Amino acid sequence: MLENNPLLLPFDSPFEVAPFSSIRLEHYKPAIEKLIESSLLEIDKIAASVDAPTYDNTIVALDRSGKQLSQVAEVFFNLNSAETSEEMQALASDLSPILTDFSNAIMQNAILFDRVKTVYTATDQSLLDAEDSMLLEKTYKGFIRSGANLSDEDKKKYAEISKELAQLQLKFGENVLAETNAYEMIIEDEKDLAGLPEGIKEGAAATAEAKGHKGKWMFTLQAPSFVPFMEYADNRALREKMFRAYMSKAFKGDKFDNQENVKKIVALRQEKVALLGYESYSDYVLEERMAESADKVEAFLNDLLTKATPKAKAEVEAVKAFAKGQGFEGELERWDWSYYSQKLKNEKFQINDEMLRPYFKLDNAVKGIFDVANKLYGLTFKHNPEIPVYHPDVKAYEVLNEKGEHVSVFFEDYFPREGKRGGAWMTSYKSQYKDGIDHRPIVSIVCNFTPATGDKPSLLTYNEVETLFHEFGHALHGMLADSKYSSLSGTSVYWDFVELPSQILENWLQEKECLDLFAKHYETGEPIPEDYIQKIKDSSNFNEGYQTMRQLSFGLMDMAWHSLKADEIQVDDVRAFEQKAMAQTELFGAIEGACMSTQFSHIFQGGYAAGYYSYKWAEVLDADAFSVFKEKGIFNKEVATSFKENILSRGGSEHPMELYKRFRGQEPTVDALLERSGLK
Structure with a gap:
């Protein structure tokens, strides 16, 4: 399968995008094995060079090695998230240990490390520019943190653990996806749809018909189906059924159960870093973060907890009182929260998602985000149907700067399907770098938004538009x-800094100057009424205390799992451990059969282990940074250029605090966040 394998040939398509339509599943393994072979020859050439080790022939040469392998692996694993199948998942389990072996072969190559170490110790870093110095530091520490100093026996153990972890993390994600896809709630009696908006009912009917249940309605655990059902369905028993299904994903003791996977992942992560001399996985992770230590993270989370708890408790009591006034009897449960919160919000502010949806047609919102990028950074987006895409839902754009020069390729992929994992994310198919040529990036955002139904286009909730802006902020970073x-390019930054470009962009959505660009009624073209914009602002802090507690609960649980030391690592009961970790944030009673850990892909499959606190950490940064735009104008060119040049374009070329101070003129303070969220 090497001859005419498209993955081994130059990508002869616009901007060297992968020729998706020509790639078959059987192409990946032989291509990756061949590219590993050629990449290892590159590494051997660097290691065996008779020339004295220098910055260029060792550090730079390493960074430039294996580029084709990286691109092919990115194509494969991106599609395994966005357009997978059982066969692809099986292949991922096969390829993952092979690629882990390849990585270990480089990072534990003693001869290569000796050259890196020689350059590191002999180089006067004051003579290097900031980016060269950062690459040297990152390369040297990368070897140390990957076991280069271990004994041969421990290197072997480290490699075995790395392989097992890679497979367990893949399996964790596969189980969550399988559970999400498997659940279907079929409704036959229209009375059970009471309270649901027409658009949601139409979507449920279309979903049912597509699955062979014509004349019925189907609801799933995909966000565009689950969220509005919990917010609007009058039938409390069905809300409970949906909630329990959602919160029990991969926690049923069957073949998709993730409890043992959680325990093994946590234990193996701790065992792996213990070989390197760290007491806990969080110690290892946070050494390379702005927060620096578990103590600082826990102090940060607990400080916010102290500030948010009174407000959150008051909000819960307010919703309980409102529900009682609506005739509700008994104890308010978690499956009642969204339903009565939505009604209370509507009563207080006369605003809800269904009022706003007609003004948030997806096509208009996309045009709006492109206009924002143009006003801030001079970018234009040109749809190019000649650029290959991996699914008919995907659109590809050529991104140009003010001079008409190529900046990037941008993919958008917005709707749920069975081959796509839940949630929303930005990813890269090719990173930017320079080697005499400026190789421009290929970036993508993948979401699960409300699809079109019948004769209605895709109409988004405000939260979905917020998600679009969030992921597009990541895309701009790339x-x-x-x-x-x-x-060091694009989003290759400290994990607690990576959410700044995404979260800051969400702020534009509360500004009339931004909403006027795109928020127009999909039928009449009328702009969103000014009083609606004011209602969005007025309601922006509604139940902010509760939402803060929810985020803190995830952050504290993440830290609890990843701060375990060797003598604490034996966890018998996943749910009991989770409940203890989140106890201070709980505002309702525990629900039997519910578990977050077994579906928490951010920390057990993605890159947020010992890092979920980053969302709240970055809120401090984004609130503080946006205050400059608010003061000088949300489309102020001078401020936007400074943000672009000091934050977005710099990637991980310097310590993020230095980059931030260069933009802001000072370190961030929590004041702007407390002010914005009403917690001050």
């Missing part, structure tokens, strides 16, 4: 990259 080295 698109505007201007680094010499791919390992």
